[in-house]
Amino acid sequence: MSKEQNWKPVIDKFNSKLANWKARSISYGGRLTLVKSVLSSLPLYYFSLFRAPLSVIKNLESIRRNFFWVGTGECSKLSWVKWDEGLLPYEDGGLNIGSLSGKNLALLGKWFWRAKIEPKTLWVLIKSVMIEKMDIKFASSFSKIIGDGSDTRFWEDPWVCGLLVREVFLKNRLTPIKVAIFIWRALKRRIPVRIELDKRGIDLDSVRCPLCDDDVETIEHTLIFCRHAMDIWVRVYKWWGLGTVSNLSIDEIFRGKCNRSLSPLWSSIWQAIEWTCGYLIWKNRNQKVFSDSSWSGPTGLMEIQLKSFEWISNRLKNRKLDWLGWISKPWSCLV
Numbered sequence: 001m002s003k004e005q006n007w008k009p010v011i012d013k014f015n016s017k018l019a020n021w022k023a024r025s026i027s028y029g030g031r032l033t034l035v036k037s038v039l040s041s042l043p044l045y046y047f048s049l050f051r052a053p054l055s056v057i058k059n060l061e062s063i064r065r066n067f068f069w070v071g072t073g074e075c076s077k078l079s080w081v082k083w084d085e086g087l088l089p090y091e092d093g094g095l096n097i098g099s100l101s102g103k104n105l106a107l108l109g110k111w112f113w114r115a116k117i118e119p120k121t122l123w124v125l126i127k128s129v130m131i132e133k134m135d136i137k138f139a140s141s142f143s144k145i146i147g148d149g150s151d152t153r154f155w156e157d158p159w160v161c162g163l164l165v166r167e168v169f170l171k172n173r174l175t176p177i178k179v180a181i182f183i184w185r186a187l188k189r190r191i192p193v194r195i196e197l198d199k200r201g202i203d204l205d206s207v208r209c210p211l212c213d214d215d216v217e218t219i220e221h222t223l224i225f226c227r228h229a230m231d232i233w234v235r236v237y238k239w240w241g242l243g244t245v246s247n248l249s250i251d252e253i254f255r256g257k258c259n260r261s262l263s264p265l266w267s268s269i270w271q272a273i274e275w276t277c278g279y280l281i282w283k284n285r286n287q288k289v290f291s292d293s294s295w296s297g298p299t300g301l302m303e304i305q306l307k308s309f310e311w312i313s314n315r316l317k318n319r320k321l322d323w324l325g326w327i328s329k330p331w332s333c334l335v
């Protein structure tokens with residue numbers, strides 16, 4: 001299996017799976033789920049037995065990348081974030097997609113691990129020979145002292161190259177994935193605002209904000225400083241009885257480090273509000289650009305209240321939100 005041609009069935013399977021999906025009609029959130037689950041699990045059998053050559057890994061990663069960013073290759077959208085960054089865990093600013101080569105190592109490493117704790121079984125004797133042939137320095141890759149294995153959780157400990165093997169989900173569970181992906185892109189400064197398009201050599205009539213025309217359209221301008229965006233933030237802060245808008249950077253707002261001492265539940269509700277707000281401000285901006293319509297301040301607030309209510313109440317476990325309370329006294333509307 002060290003030759004590239006032996007991996008052709010895996011690559012063909014990857015491609016044929018993709019042909020059945022109309023990626024362009026699937027949202028980023030849907031594509032992320034597909035890339036993570038189906039595309040990642042397709043080569044599982046091979047990956048658990050053989051070390052894939054680098055060229056094969058690169059080929060498979062490019063198929064995943066194109067599917068996620070481009071769809072099925074029908075158009076050539078710009079990839080707004082480097083694929084390698086998307087592979088990183090959330091803690092490191094990625095989308096937690098997980099690299100295929102990491103997965104390959106983890107699956108092979110499992111044999112190594114089991115060989116350590118069950119040294120006398122027959123399969124271990126056979127497998128050990130294979131592992132040695134693979135020439136992978138597993139021992140040096142372990143970042144945890146495994147001992148007898150009883151204190152190591154395979155899927156949860158960062159034991160291969162410091163990577164988490166377990167798939168964890170985006171941190172705020174109260175918003176849809178598409179919102180989390182948008183926020184992630186905003187934090188990475190990878191939103192197609194005009195100044196960014198201009199930097200990438202796309203010819204535009206103007207780089208000024210399509211809503212206010214007061215300033216160059218940067219990500220900060222669109223999501224915070226534009227008077228249309230600020231009007232919405234002020235209304236949202238007022239709705240929550242929070243006074244003036246104090247967080248004045250993308251990082252402060254969306255990373256959710258708030259000063260108030262909130263319970264974990266309220267922190268994630270408030271973060272969900274901020275994410276919803278950012279997401280809908282961007283949606284409103286696009287509506288202006290693509291269909292020349294945009295909301296007024298009161299309509300914007302109402303849309304944020306409706307969407308956040310729908311998203312959060314659908315995702316809260318064992319608790320309910322009361323709509324009238326939600327729009328009037330949100331801090332006391334949990335029942």
Ligand SMILES: [Zn+2]
Pocket residue numbers: 209210211212213214215221222225226227228
């Ligand atoms: Zn503006």
